[in-house]
Amino acid sequence: MEIKYSEITKKYGDKKAVDGVNLTLNNGVCALLGANGSGKTTLMRITAGILDATEGSVSLDGRNIKALDSSYRNILGYLPQNFGCYKDFKAKDFLMYMCALKGIDGDFAKKRCKEMLEEVGLTEVQNKKIGSFSGGMKQRLGIAQSLLNEPSVLILDEPTAGLDPKERIRFRNMLCALSKERIIIYATHIVSDITFLADRVLIMKDGKIVADGSPEELIEIAVGKVWSVNVERSELSRIQARYSVGTIKDGDNGFVNVRIVSEGKPFEEAVNVKPELDDVYLYFFGEVSEDAEAD
Amino acid sequence: MLKLIKYEFVKIWNSRISSVVIALVLIISCCFSGYQIYKCKTGKVVTSINRSEYPGGIVSNKNIDNFRDELQEFEGREEIYETDSAVENFYAGYVLKGKYDVKEDDLFEKAVTGEITNEEYNKIISGYNSAPCIKEEYLAEYFALYYPITVYETAQRDKNIYFENSERADYELNKRIDYSMKAYNIADNLEKGIYYGYDYGWNVAEGVFDSVGILLIFVIIFGLCGVFSAEYNSGTDSLLMATKKGKNKLATAKILTGIIYSLICTIAGALVSYLPSLIVLGFEGGNVGYSVTHFQHLADKSVSLILACCVISLITLCFSAFFRKVTSIIFCTVLVSVAPIGITMFLTSANNMPFDAGVLLNTLPANMIINSHQVFQQYATIFQGLLTIRTLYISLVVSVLLIILVSLLVKVLYLKHRIRN
Numbered sequence: 232m233e234i235k236y237s238e239i240t241k242k243y244g245d246k247k248a249v250d251g252v253n254l255t256l257n258n259g260v261c262a263l264l265g266a267n268g269s270g271k272t273t274l275m276r277i278t279a280g281i282l283d284a285t286e287g288s289v290s291l292d293g294r295n296i297k298a299l300d301s302s303y304r305n306i307l308g309y310l311p312q313n314f315g316c317y318k319d320f321k322a323k324d325f326l327m328y329m330c331a332l333k334g335i336d337g338d339f340a341k342k343r344c345k346e347m348l349e350e351v352g353l354t355e356v357q358n359k360k361i362g363s364f365s366g367g368m369k370q371r372l373g374i375a376q377s378l379l380n381e382p383s384v385l386i387l388d389e390p391t392a393g394l395d396p397k398e399r400i401r402f403r404n405m406l407c408a409l410s411k412e413r414i415i416i417y418a419t420h421i422v423s424d425i426t427f428l429a430d431r432v433l434i435m436k437d438g439k440i441v442a443d444g445s446p447e448e449l450i451e452i453a454v455g456k457v458w459s460v461n462v463e464r465s466e467l468s469r470i471q472a473r474y475s476v477g478t479i480k481d482g483d484n485g486f487v488n489v490r491i492v493s494e495g496k497p498f499e500e501a502v503n504v505k506p507e508l509d510d511v512y513l514y515f516f517g518e519v520s521e522d523a524e525a526d
Numbered sequence: 527m528l529k530l531i532k533y534e535f536v537k538i539w540n541s542r543i544s545s546v547v548i549a550l551v552l553i554i555s556c557c558f559s560g561y562q563i564y565k566c567k568t569g570k571v572v573t574s575i576n577r578s579e580y581p582g583g584i585v586s587n588k589n590i591d592n593f594r595d596e597l598q599e600f601e602g603r604e605e606i607y608e609t610d611s612a613v614e615n616f617y618a619g620y621v622l623k624g625k626y627d628v629k630e631d632d633l634f635e636k637a638v639t640g641e642i643t644n645e646e647y648n649k650i651i652s653g654y655n656s657a658p659c660i661k662e663e664y665l666a667e668y669f670a671l672y673y674p675i676t677v678y679e680t681a682q683r684d685k686n687i688y689f690e691n692s693e694r695a696d697y698e699l700n701k702r703i704d705y706s707m708k709a710y711n712i713a714d715n716l717e718k719g720i721y722y723g724y725d726y727g728w729n730v731a732e733g734v735f736d737s738v739g740i741l742l743i744f745v746i747i748f749g750l751c752g753v754f755s756a757e758y759n760s761g762t763d764s765l766l767m768a769t770k771k772g773k774n775k776l777a778t779a780k781i782l783t784g785i786i787y788s789l790i791c792t793i794a795g796a797l798v799s800y801l802p803s804l805i806v807l808g809f810e811g812g813n814v815g816y817s818v819t820h821f822q823h824l825a826d827k828s829v830s831l832i833l834a835c836c837v838i839s840l841i842t843l844c845f846s847a848f849f850r851k852v853t854s855i856i857f858c859t860v861l862v863s864v865a866p867i868g869i870t871m872f873l874t875s876a877n878n879m880p881f882d883a884g885v886l887l888n889t890l891p892a893n894m895i896i897n898s899h900q901v902f903q904q905y906a907t908i909f910q911g912l913l914t915i916r917t918l919y920i921s922l923v924v925s926v927l928l929i930i931l932v933s934l935l936v937k938v939l940y941l942k943h944r945i946r947n
């Protein structure tokens with residue numbers, strides 16, 4: 232299966248939230264990485280068919296998703312970034328309702344609900360009202376809901392937001408276990424989540440895709456641009472203003488070890504280190520003010 | 527589809543405003559019903575007959591003379607009248623207990639001839655609009671003759687008034703046609719026969735139902751204002767719109783929910799209005815009434831209420847699909863639904879009705895609810911008098927058209943709304 236974006240642009244007034252995206256997605260997990268406001272959610276909404284693009288079209292296996300209409304939505308699973316729940320519904324009833332909306336009937340619906348509740352670890356609270364749930368529990372219910380119809384196209388907009396570490400790992404394993412015979416689009420700004428999962432990473436910035444490739448390929452971009460150096464603590468703020476600074480580790484005698492992402496060698500004593508995905512993110516988003524660059 | 531509708535009802539049921547309003551309306555209508563029944567039971571009602579024990583029947587042109595003859599013969603019998611002392615007892619308070627019913631004319635006669643003093647006469651008249659004179663054991667027999675004649679004469683009088691009005695040159699054509707239709711209708715009834723009899727249960731119920739009808743507007747507006755807007759506000763719309771049935775089918779389900787909700791409201795309204803008074807005051811008398819029997823009234827009224835409620839519920843859904851704020855939805859729906867009442871009142875008071883505007887305005891939903899009595903006995907004339915139809919039929923067509931149009935609009939508004947969350 233293949234989803235193809237051609238010249239997708241979404242404008243809000245004069246602002247382009249998504250700017251001329253051309254892209255083809257194949258089976259596998261595709262992570263969409265980007266800063267706040269970079270247009271991830273907008274692109275996902277367009278993919279889910281709940282938002283019309285100002286220009287361009289999205290097609291599944293050559294057919295426009297708008298023309299496919301309900302048959303496209305039938306194979307779609309979508310977890311919105313901020314979604315609402317029916318506070319007075321019990322978790323189980325909510326999933327049964329989503330089954331009804333997804334056209335899953337009868338015993339199969341019951342079976343799926345039970346399975347999904349187990350998957351996300353909500354079986355014990357299935358008869359509690361959603362209004363009494365914590366943020367993370369709601370998020371898990373949202374994940375459960377998106378998987379009810381065993382979707383071939385799964386869109387997850389920041390699925391791990393609000394999940395505790397244990398649940399985050401559970402989710403990661405769950406996603407891994409899902410058959411690779413589907414397209415999974417996964418928006419996030421948590422880099423560590425995708426290092427394990429993603430077959431492909433897209434970095435989005437100001438509505439444009441600025442990098443595209445497997446995690447290894449992206450890391451390749453940063454090779455030779457990540458530096459490690461020991462500096463005096465007092466110098467830290469000056470360095471931070473001037474370079475994209477990654478991890479800072481405390482050292483001895485008022486020295487600290489900083490990781491800097493920079494095209495050129497920032498200091499004589501700096502040494503090149505092996506880049507990670509975090510560094511790639513910093514490479515694109517660790518913006519340094521122009522003035523600082525100048526002096 | 528049925529499942530989707532079921533869940534919509536669950537959502538309505540879960541919403542606090544709708545349950546509060548439903549409970550309030552239920553309480554108000556129970557109080558109203560109770561008060562009317564209480565008034566009836568204690569005899570504080572201004573109608574000619576205040577008991578259930580007289581037999582009903584049919585009166586028509588054919589048998590009216592028999593009734594008159596029999597009544598004359600009956601009234602000629604000496605033994606049926608009360609003695610003076612019993613009448614005095616009556617003054618002392620029998621009436622207030624509702625034990626006697628009387629002939630006012632006789633009382634007047636007695637006052638004129640000096641048999642009773644003017645003071646006594648006034649006392650009785652002010653306390654009760656009749657006075658005693660026939661013994662209790664003869665009352666049933668008496669009313670069996672007296673009542674059909676009264677019914678017949680009232681109908682006859684109405685017919686004459688309508689007929690005279692229909693002849694008046696200073697009236698507009700359509701008004702005259704309306705009157706002549708009514709006169710014809712009554713004449714027809716007089717020929718075929720009019721049912722008469724005890725019908726208190728039905729009478730009271732009708733009054734209650736007319737008032738409950740207005741309250742239904744609020745049950746509908748408050749019940750349905752969140753059908754779309756609550757999804758928008760809580761952010762569930764982004765979930766719904768991405769599911770197979772969450773667009774078109776869900777919109778259809780919501781519209782059907784609105785229609786079924788109106789239906790249920792009307793039926794519940796009818797039950798709440800009719801059952802208490804029928805149970806307490808008796809089920810008999812449904813076929814009583816000239817021109818419109820109680821059964822017919824209930825049927826006509828229910829049809830017009832269902833249609834009007836459907837239209838109002840769809841208008842509510844329309845605003846619910848458009849606005850997010852509940853106050854805006856309620857304000858706009860009330861404005862649009864109730865506006866025709868205001869326009870009608872304005873046009874009537876300005877005495878400036880263009881052609882049949884008044885009649886036609888009455889076919890709009892809110893007017894249908896408050897003017898239902900008028901609506902189904904009214905006729906509208908179109909094409910210069912070439913066609914005269916009952917306004918109920920116009921309402922039917924107008925409502926069905928409105929329902930289709932507004933449903934389409936609701937769908938478009940829902941599908942085109944912008945997701946915010």
Ligand SMILES: Nc1ncnc2c1ncn2[C@@H]1O[C@H](COP(=O)(O)OP(=O)(O)OP(=O)(O)O)[C@@H](O)[C@H]1O
Pocket residue numbers: 243247248265266267268269270271272273274312420946
């Ligand atoms: N309904 C809207 N009206 C106007 N502007 C909008 C609307 N929705 C999004 N935007 C703008 O479009 C841009 C992209 O927003 P989007 O929600 O897609 O970002 P995002 O990458 O998902 O961010 P985040 O990581 O915070 O979720 C932002 O600048 C935002 O202000």
Ligand SMILES: [Mg+2]
Pocket residue numbers: 271272273312388
């Ligand atoms: Mg987002």
